[in-house]
Amino acid sequence: MKKIKAGLIGCGTVGHGVLKMLKRNRSYLTRKIGCPVEIKFVCDSSASVRKQAKALGYSVTGNVQRVLNDSDIQIVIELIGGSTVAYQVILGALKNSKHVVTANKAVLAEHWNEIFSLAHEKKCLVYMEASVGAGIPIIQALNEGFAGNRINEIVGILNGTTNFILTKMYQTGMNFQKALKLAQECGFAESNPVMDIDGFDSQQKLAILASIVFGTAVRPELIHCEGINGIDISDLIYGNEFGYVMKLLAIMRQSKDGVELRVHPSFISRFHPLATVEDEYNGIYVIGDAVGETMFYGKGAGQMPAASAVVSDLVYVAQKIHYGIGGRLPYVMLDSHKKIKLKNIADLVTQYYLRFMTVDQTGVLAQISNVLGRHNVSIASVVQKESYNPKRVPIVMVTHDAREKDIMAACKEIDALKIVQAPTRLIRIT
Amino acid sequence: MKKIKAGLIGCGTVGHGVLKMLKRNRSYLTRKIGCPVEIKFVCDSSASVRKQAKALGYSVTGNVQRVLNDSDIQIVIELIGGSTVAYQVILGALKNSKHVVTANKAVLAEHWNEIFSLAHEKKCLVYMEASVGAGIPIIQALNEGFAGNRINEIVGILNGTTNFILTKMYQTGMNFQKALKLAQECGFAESNPVMDIDGFDSQQKLAILASIVFGTAVRPELIHCEGINGIDISDLIYGNEFGYVMKLLAIMRQSKDGVELRVHPSFISRFHPLATVEDEYNGIYVIGDAVGETMFYGKGAGQMPAASAVVSDLVYVAQKIHYGIGGRLPYVMLDSHKKIKLKNIADLVTQYYLRFMTVDQTGVLAQISNVLGRHNVSIASVVQKESYNPKRVPIVMVTHDAREKDIMAACKEIDALKIVQAPTRLIRIT
Numbered sequence: 001m002k003k004i005k006a007g008l009i010g011c012g013t014v015g016h017g018v019l020k021m022l023k024r025n026r027s028y029l030t031r032k033i034g035c036p037v038e039i040k041f042v043c044d045s046s047a048s049v050r051k052q053a054k055a056l057g058y059s060v061t062g063n064v065q066r067v068l069n070d071s072d073i074q075i076v077i078e079l080i081g082g083s084t085v086a087y088q089v090i091l092g093a094l095k096n097s098k099h100v101v102t103a104n105k106a107v108l109a110e111h112w113n114e115i116f117s118l119a120h121e122k123k124c125l126v127y128m129e130a131s132v133g134a135g136i137p138i139i140q141a142l143n144e145g146f147a148g149n150r151i152n153e154i155v156g157i158l159n160g161t162t163n164f165i166l167t168k169m170y171q172t173g174m175n176f177q178k179a180l181k182l183a184q185e186c187g188f189a190e191s192n193p194v195m196d197i198d199g200f201d202s203q204q205k206l207a208i209l210a211s212i213v214f215g216t217a218v219r220p221e222l223i224h225c226e227g228i229n230g231i232d233i234s235d236l237i238y239g240n241e242f243g244y245v246m247k248l249l250a251i252m253r254q255s256k257d258g259v260e261l262r263v264h265p266s267f268i269s270r271f272h273p274l275a276t277v278e279d280e281y282n283g284i285y286v287i288g289d290a291v292g293e294t295m296f297y298g299k300g301a302g303q304m305p306a307a308s309a310v311v312s313d314l315v316y317v318a319q320k321i322h323y324g325i326g327g328r329l330p331y332v333m334l335d336s337h338k339k340i341k342l343k344n345i346a347d348l349v350t351q352y353y354l355r356f357m358t359v360d361q362t363g364v365l366a367q368i369s370n371v372l373g374r375h376n377v378s379i380a381s382v383v384q385k386e387s388y389n390p391k392r393v394p395i396v397m398v399t400h401d402a403r404e405k406d407i408m409a410a411c412k413e414i415d416a417l418k419i420v421q422a423p424t425r426l427i428r429i430t
Numbered sequence: 431m432k433k434i435k436a437g438l439i440g441c442g443t444v445g446h447g448v449l450k451m452l453k454r455n456r457s458y459l460t461r462k463i464g465c466p467v468e469i470k471f472v473c474d475s476s477a478s479v480r481k482q483a484k485a486l487g488y489s490v491t492g493n494v495q496r497v498l499n500d501s502d503i504q505i506v507i508e509l510i511g512g513s514t515v516a517y518q519v520i521l522g523a524l525k526n527s528k529h530v531v532t533a534n535k536a537v538l539a540e541h542w543n544e545i546f547s548l549a550h551e552k553k554c555l556v557y558m559e560a561s562v563g564a565g566i567p568i569i570q571a572l573n574e575g576f577a578g579n580r581i582n583e584i585v586g587i588l589n590g591t592t593n594f595i596l597t598k599m600y601q602t603g604m605n606f607q608k609a610l611k612l613a614q615e616c617g618f619a620e621s622n623p624v625m626d627i628d629g630f631d632s633q634q635k636l637a638i639l640a641s642i643v644f645g646t647a648v649r650p651e652l653i654h655c656e657g658i659n660g661i662d663i664s665d666l667i668y669g670n671e672f673g674y675v676m677k678l679l680a681i682m683r684q685s686k687d688g689v690e691l692r693v694h695p696s697f698i699s700r701f702h703p704l705a706t707v708e709d710e711y712n713g714i715y716v717i718g719d720a721v722g723e724t725m726f727y728g729k730g731a732g733q734m735p736a737a738s739a740v741v742s743d744l745v746y747v748a749q750k751i752h753y754g755i756g757g758r759l760p761y762v763m764l765d766s767h768k769k770i771k772l773k774n775i776a777d778l779v780t781q782y783y784l785r786f787m788t789v790d791q792t793g794v795l796a797q798i799s800n801v802l803g804r805h806n807v808s809i810a811s812v813v814q815k816e817s818y819n820p821k822r823v824p825i826v827m828v829t830h831d832a833r834e835k836d837i838m839a840a841c842k843e844i845d846a847l848k849i850v851q852a853p854t855r856l857i858r859i860t
Contacts, residue, residue: 021720024577032577034759127574135721136574137567145559145567146464148455148741273727276706281723290451290738291565293711297703297725308720311578326754329464 002315004033004318005040006387007067008091011049011077014103016041016129017076017307018057018314021330025311030313037075040309043067059358068092074321075099077310083107090126094118099326103306105409109204112217116334122329125320128311130278132205133282135308136298142212142286143332149288151213154190154252155430160280160300161196162248166265170236170245176228180233188280188301198227198264206263206340208344209284213252214335214340218261224345226264235355235425238396239267241383244353245275249430258343266430267353346405351380351429353396354407356414357422360390364419368395371417375404375410392421398429434463434748435470439519440510442477444533444560445472447737448507448744455741462745464752467505473497492584498522503753505529506778507740515538520556524548530755531743533560533736539634542647546764553757555750557743562588562635563712563736567729567742572642572716573762579718581643582681587860588635590710590730591619591626592678593656596695597708600675600696601783605656611743618731629659629693636680636693639714642681642765644770645763648691653680654775656694665769665785668826669697671813674783675705679860688773696860698785776835781810781859784827784837786844791822792803794849798825801847805840822851828859 008015022029022039030036042053043061043203050060068089069071076093080086082270093100102108108131109116116295130141133156142151164186165179174182180197183189195201203225210218228248236246244267253260254260268274273295277283282300287293296341299305320326360365369379378400387393401409409422440506452459460466464669472483473491480490497503498519506523511518511537520537523530533628536543538561542616549556559569563586572581587593593610594616606610609658610627615743625631634654640648658678666676668706674697683690698704707713712730718721750756788794799809808830817823827839841854 016721021578031763036549045578052607056735135718136577137571140570141567144571144745145742146565147745148451148459148740149738153514208766243824271706273706276701276703288565288738290447291730291742292729293727294566294729295725295727297723297727302722304720305722308576308718310580311720312575315574315577323753323755323758324621325755328753329749331460389494419588 002035003075003100004035004037004321005072005075006037006075006314007041007043007070007073008039008077009043009064010077010078011042011053012045012079012308013303014306015079016077017303018310019053019058021307021311029315031359033318037314037318040073041067056340064089064092066094068289069099069409073098074322075101075314075317077314078102079310081106083110087111090115091118092098094124096123096124097124097419098124098303099317099321101127101310101317102320103128103310105131105201105204105208108117109207109220111205112211113336116332119327119335120330120334123193125317125318126333127331128208129313130309132208132394133296133298133300134302135305136282136284136296136300137312138209138284138296141296142209146286146288146291149290151286151288153287154209154213154284155274156202156206156209156250156284157247157274157277157282157366158202158250158284159196159248160282161193163277164188164280166228166231166236166248169231170240173233175230175233183319189229197229202248202263203273206252206261208255210252210261212332214338216335216338216340218340222261222342223264224264228265231265232425234394235427237428238383239353240396242269242353242398243270244379244429245270247274247277251430254345255349260343260348262345264428266428268430276343309403345407347388348404349401350406351401352399353401353427353429354399354411355425356395356420358395358419359385360393361419365395367417368414368420371413375406377410378408431566432465434465434467434504434751435502436467436507436744437471437473437500437503438507438509439473439494439497440508441472441474442746443727444736444740445509445684447733448509449488450481451570451737451741459745463748464612467748469496470500470503476610487843489727493521494522498526498528501535501743503528505531505744505747506532507742508532509538510534513540513744517541520545524552524554526550527552527554529555529747529751531557531740532592532748533637533740535561535631535634539637539650542641543639543764543766546762547766549757550760550764551807551830555747555757555761557747558638560736562638562727563714563726564732566712566714566726568639568714568729569642571726572639573717575716576716576721581716581718582684583717584643584714585637585704586632586636586639586680586714587633587677587704587707587712588714588730589626589678589682590712591623593707593712594710596658596661596676596678598665599661599663600670603663605663606661617678625658628723629655633695634682636691640682642762644768646768646769652691652772654692654694656807657697659694660769662855664824665783665857668785668813669783670859672783672811672828673700674698674859675700676857677707678729681860686772687777688771690773690778692775694858697860710806718720754811776838778834779831781831782837783831783857783859784829785855786842786850787822788849789851790817790823791849792845795825795845797849798844801843802840805836805841807836832854842859
């Protein structure tokens with residue numbers, strides 16, 4: 001019986017998960033694909049990983065070229081991570097007319113055009129379900145399940161680490177540093193958490209989703225990005241009083257004056273479908289013009305959730321190879337000349353949460369309202385909090401829809417007032 | 431250029447939505463499929479519908495056989511609904527080696543084995559994304575996105591009508607009859623709402639999801655089914671005090687002593703991902719052994735959400751036809767001899783919410799607790815409510831995990847006590 005052969009490059013946690021799933025479901029997957037899939041080589045730079053894989057019965061190698069040049073191998077599963085070696089592996093595989101399954105957000109976000117141009121040229125497939133939301137089939141949904149929909153909006157909690165931190169702060173009242181430490185202890189944050197905390201991980205993932213939606217590469221650096229570093233627990237508490245929960249959101253929104261692309265901490269109503277996405281979970285809220293509002297929820301990371309997506313991709317690619325149509329039709333659309341009109345963050349119109357720290361004296365609220373009014377910012381609700389320290393009284397406000405540049409100008413002016421004791425905290429409301 | 435021709439049978443609301451989407455996205459869909467898809471005939475029994483379709487430029491017919499016998503037509507889109515004519519149409523299409531796209535839950539739930547046996551025999555595809563959750567790509571996810579997962583649990587809010595009714599009761603305190611009337615006025619419930627209200631619609635949809643998961647027909651009548659008729663607003667209010675919201679849930683759960691399959695009103699924690707699925711929305715919570723907990727959310731009915739799923743199915747089927755592999759691999763697995771071991775509802779073990787209506791006298795709680803204790807039912811929490819009527823005082827309880835047959839025996843005994851004034855209300859907690 002014909003067999004389809006694959007090479008697995010980078011056999012860390014997720015790689016081992018993939019081997020486990022393939023072994024356990026061999027007969028099911030064979031029926032689903034139409035023929036068996038065999039891992040011809042497990043390739044890893046670590047001798048101990050190779051030893052482990054060998055003990056499981058796999059042929060192993062430390063030499064990437066051995067996999068890329070093996071004419072039997074039709075699918076390369078790239079699970080190295082990062083965007084240097086992984087990029088060479090993916091390009092090398094495509095150059096040799098091999099299909100690719102990858103879980104690597106960084107390399108896709110960085111090199112979308114190069115990878116998919118080459119894939120189209122070589123009539124090869126690149127599947128990448130695990131790169132966003134791990135096992136949540138969001139790429140499948142955007143790329144195929146919603147075929148024929150215009151995707152008007154994506155609002156995603158795409159990073160489990162920051163969601164875990166914000167959830168713990170909200171639930172227990174611990175501060176950011178403690179919650180980060182807890183996330184590290186639980187294995188949800190790396191020792192150097194900057195990619196997660198500063199929003200870059202979400203930025204890369206949003207770049208991938210947007211690239212699929214628009215059928216052209218959306219560079220991650222085009223996406224306005226703010227992280228959750230420095231988020232103050234008091235804002236989570238005040239936000240809660242207004243009925244909001246805080247999430248690090250990755251947002252794509254199409255409007256007639258351009259496309260919004262942004263990653264930043266944001267308040268959402270506690271009745272929003274994303275509000276119950278807690279701890280290390282991810283949620284992706286999508287509005288299509290036909291399908292309407294939808295939401296996808298699940299674990300955004302972890303060995304088996306990521307392996308689940310890789311195996312599902314492997315099934316799709318192997319099915320197509322089995323029937324001789326691998327790559328006859330590209331998986332994602334790519335028009336590298338297409339331009340999307342981006343909306344500048346300064347032109348964003350939304351509601352804002354503002355916290356001013358002022359002295360406790362008559363006329364403070366009037367002075368602040370005055371400045372806001374002059375900048376066309378109108379107040380929807382305001383709460384002035386009692387404070388033990390008369391020199392630092394918080395005034396918390398939610399505005400009506402306002403323009404970002406107006407808000408920024410108003411806050412700058414307010415921060416210069418004598419009555420104001422600390423820089424104003426601003427959280428966008430989605 | 432080659433064209434793929436389809437016939438649309440039954441051109442009501444959803445059919446018109448499909449025509450609209452196909453027209454609007456013609457060039458996108460052509461690129462996605464690899465060649466254009468053309469609706470050769472719109473077939474409907476109503477002369478006025480035919481007139482409308484003709485005005486849009488379509489060839490029309492009132493004769494189903496004309497579509498089924500047209501050798502140009504490779505795909506039949508069945509949007510008639512019901513399980514009599516629709517069944518003949520689907521079988522007729524398959525007999526003539528045509529692929530089928532259908533939105534019809536009733537015919538699939540009733541005739542799964544016959545339809546998919548014939549489809550496999552004829553090497554034809556039957557796609558059905560719109561039959562459950564309309565545009566939510568749940569069938570795609572279960573059947574392909576989670577390939578290689580063992581699906582341990584599905585908990586679905588699969589019926590928009592009942593979810594709308596329960597949401598309105600909860601939000602406004604209106605009773606069941608008023609909420610039903612509101613649902614009818616808003617177009618979310620039919621004038622004869624029995625299929626929705628009594629849970630049969632959810633039962634059919636769960637039968638479809640279970641048939642996919644188990645790779646064999648799961649007959650809808652095997653699924654224990656209770657509707658929301660007679661749900662009392664007071665139970666929603668008391669449930670809320672314990673932190674629960676009520677949903678009509680369709681549940682599949684695998685355990686070592688068999689498969690649970692049941693549809694009934696149920697309390698879930700307000701922190702459960704399904705808790706924010708409100709109004710006419712659907713939500714499907716799925717646990718796979720690799721992917722873990724996931725949830726899918728969206729509109730479960732309506733013209734464009736259903737059309738979105740039909741068009742997506744059409745793309746999948748047409749792609750396969752274009753590449754000459756339509757039906758070479760079956761879409762769903764089918765082993766018609768496979769038996770699944772069902773768990774009897776009497777053996778269910780879960781937590782229960784109980785409301786007793788008793789007289790206000792000393793020792794009432796002791797008597798009730800006594801009976802529960804003898805039946806191995808242990809109480810997790812209890813609230814006794816003040817009442818204006820000393821002859822009817824509600825005692826509300828949440829049990830620890832208990833066996834359904836023990837609960838039922840205990841309630842029967844309790845209902846026979848002199849102190850008890852009305853039959854005990856019981857809601858399972860999920």
